[in-house]
Amino acid sequence: MAQQAPIPLIDVVRCENRSIMSVPQQLQIAHKLALAVLQYQSTPWLRSEWELGDLGLFLTDDDVTDTTLSTLHLSANFRNQKRIVSSNQSLSDVDMAISTHNASAPSAELKQCSKTNRNKVDLQTHQALLYGVENMTLCSLGIALLQIGHRKSLQELRQEHEPNNLYTARRLAASINPLGLKFQKIIQKCLRCDFGSGTDLESTELQGAVFNDVVCELEDLIGKLTL
Secondary structure, eight states, X not given: OTTSOOEEHHHHHXXXXXXXXXXXXXXXXXXXHHHHHHHHTTSTTSOTTOOGGGEEEOOBXXXXXXXXXXXXXXXXXXXXXXXXXXXXXXXXXXXXGSOOOOTTOOHHHHHHHHHHHHHHHHHHHHHHHHHOOSOHHHHHHXXXXXXXXXXXXXXXXXXXXXXXXXXXXXXXXXXXOTTOHHHHHHHHHHHHTOSSSOSOXXXXXXXXXXXXXXXXXXXXXXXXXXX
16 A cells, blocks of 8 residues: 555545445545544644545555545645654554644744634634634535535536535535435534534534534444444
8 A cells, every 4th residue: 555645535435437435435434534523623634624635545456445444544735844744644643743832932933823823713704704604624524525425526516507615515415415314414514513512613512512413423324334
């Protein structure tokens, strides 16, 4: 596997030139993505408007198997990074590659950190006011789950008259998903950040709600299909 590049997850989902994924495999990928969002939402590895193209799998003979599913990787571009890290890190060991914050950092670094946090809040406010997106990271998860369910990219699902991908995602979320009603409800909750626990994903309350209503629900779906 070290001799080849990972296949972008969007291409795996679309099943181009490879065997079609089974429904349990679709749900397993969805489950892994939900866990990855909770684990990396506060790190530089996961941008708020992330896409399936930001993740990849190492495939053997173009087949999706339990083994290849365990190779799910997250890619990210770092700017002004003080140390070199691999652009492709396994979701199981990526924590080892993230620099820890130095408590004795000079005031200039602290000011820059504060500015970054303010910019993040400003971006979230802008997205909420302009597009009605309360949490872009969770909205991106909802869009990713939509594409997994339909086995198509959002661009392929978008109709000519639709102004943007978010409009397309909301239209699709209003109809039954190929993976069922429960999967559809999970998508709707993610798009709307409708968990009854606020909109700040860095809060433990919202993280717990997402774990219960997304991760655990997907685990339940997988369990029913693999009995």
